[in-house]
Amino acid sequence: MKIAVIGAGVVGVTTALELVSHGHEVVVYEKGSGIAQQASFAASGFMGPGMVNTWTAPGLFSRQLKKWLLSQSGIRLYGLPQFPAAWLWQWMRACQRPGYQLQLAALQRLAFYSMEVFQGVTEQYGLSYENNQGTLLLCRSESDFTDLQLQLSLLTEAGISFKILKPEETRDLEPALSAQTPLWGAVSFPQDIVANCRQFTLLTKQQAEQLGVVFKTGHEVLPLSAAKPRLVQCLNQESQLFDHVIVCAGIHSRELVHKLGIHLPLLAVYGYSLSAALREQMDAPICGVMDAHHQVAISRSGQRVRVSGMCEIGTSNDTRQENTGLLYKVLNDWFPGAAKTQDNVQVWRGCRDTMSDGVPVLGLSGVPGVWLNTGHGNHGWACSSGSARAIADMVSGRDCEIDLKGLGLERF
Numbered sequence: 001m002k003i004a005v006i007g008a009g010v011v012g013v014t015t016a017l018e019l020v021s022h023g024h025e026v027v028v029y030e031k032g033s034g035i036a037q038q039a040s041f042a043a044s045g046f047m048g049p050g051m052v053n054t055w056t057a058p059g060l061f062s063r064q065l066k067k068w069l070l071s072q073s074g075i076r077l078y079g080l081p082q083f084p085a086a087w088l089w090q091w092m093r094a095c096q097r098p099g100y101q102l103q104l105a106a107l108q109r110l111a112f113y114s115m116e117v118f119q120g121v122t123e124q125y126g127l128s129y130e131n132n133q134g135t136l137l138l139c140r141s142e143s144d145f146t147d148l149q150l151q152l153s154l155l156t157e158a159g160i161s162f163k164i165l166k167p168e169e170t171r172d173l174e175p176a177l178s179a180q181t182p183l184w185g186a187v188s189f190p191q192d193i194v195a196n197c198r199q200f201t202l203l204t205k206q207q208a209e210q211l212g213v214v215f216k217t218g219h220e221v222l223p224l225s226a227a228k229p230r231l232v233q234c235l236n237q238e239s240q241l242f243d244h245v246i247v248c249a250g251i252h253s254r255e256l257v258h259k260l261g262i263h264l265p266l267l268a269v270y271g272y273s274l275s276a277a278l279r280e281q282m283d284a285p286i287c288g289v290m291d292a293h294h295q296v297a298i299s300r301s302g303q304r305v306r307v308s309g310m311c312e313i314g315t316s317n318d319t320r321q322e323n324t325g326l327l328y329k330v331l332n333d334w335f336p337g338a339a340k341t342q343d344n345v346q347v348w349r350g351c352r353d354t355m356s357d358g359v360p361v362l363g364l365s366g367v368p369g370v371w372l373n374t375g376h377g378n379h380g381w382a383c384s385s386g387s388a389r390a391i392a393d394m395v396s397g398r399d400c401e402i403d404l405k406g407l408g409l410e411r412f
Contacts, residue, residue: 048192054358114386
């Protein structure tokens with residue numbers, strides 16, 4: 001079958017590879033000049049179920065309000081009058097039990113499956129990229145650990161291994177952790193990894209091209225029409241009819257399917273990352289580290305240290321320095337002197353398409369021939385390989401290897 005994939009981030013590229021391996025003729029459309037230029041460009045790199053969360057949880061609003069008052073929140077809001085009320089209402093409903101538990105379970109299930117597929121693809125094609133084994137979730141206080149209880153209980157039910165560490169055990173694993181920063185303990189996820197998302201995406205694209213996938217960058221796709229939903233029309237007048245169209249376009253997915261009567265509750269949430277040259281091996285993290293209180297990730301990527309986090313919602317003309325301040329603070333709290341932050345720091349800001357319940361949409365759109373693989377938020381990397389395998393199986397008429405409950409559009 002002839003299949004179009006719209007979007008060439010890690011989700012779109014992995015989807016293309018899975019489809020061509022099923023024997024389909026695949027064309028990938030990307031509005032940018034290259035692949036992996038948006039959310040996939042400088043992601044934190046955390047892969048595995050241990051660190052995923054839905055961004056919805058009972059009591060989350062009150063906890064974030066307290067952090068705002070103490071100037072400790074990693075969320076920045078701009079243009080509140082333009083904040084989508086419908087999305088906010090759905091988000092508040094998603095924060096209630098038992099819905100939150102079901103959403104988190106679905107996301108963890110997808111992340112675990114994605115890890116298995118990711119490792120299989122890496123082995124099958126002999127891909128080589130920067131990666132480190134193991135992740136740590138650092139808790140500054142007991143309250144940080146208390147907030148993780150439901151997430152950890154669901155991991156236990158799913159049989160996913162982790163270990164709760166005392167401060168001294170944590171420092172044994174990460175000896176460079178600063179002794180000046182309070183540490184209550186940590187949760188260790190030895191099976192999770194940190195890997196370079198952009199490197200993997202570029203390698204996957206090369207493999208997909210060798211198998212026959214055509215990548216058309218600089219091709220902005222116009223919104224799909226109700227009259228011919230499988231007709232892909234580009235801004236440059238190019239058009240082609242396909243048997244199936246798979247939308248993997250991040251925040252742009254909302255506009256692409258709007259004329260089909262499909263309303264995706266997507267919100268543009270911008271994240272930041274800092275990448276700086278490694279100053280001293282002994283002062284840098286060995287595995288991937290997440291500050292549970294600030295939700296800021298620190299990892300080593302080759303000869304660089306990367307710090308990722310922040311959620312910027314709304315529009316602001318000049319917020320980069322303000323919003324990267326927390327990233328510098330957390331890096332200095334845990335690994336002072338690990339990176340050369342005085343010069344040549346790469347500051348990246350990317351848009352993450354976040355659904356109101358924090359879980360991606362995967363499957364049929366309700367319009368024959370149009371499929372959705374979008375809304376991954378800040379877990380696009382962690383869930384990309386599994387989402388790609390699942391959507392390729394569905395399009396090909398095969399049974400999926402994963403339970404898709406809670407991942408379809410019907411939940412809205």
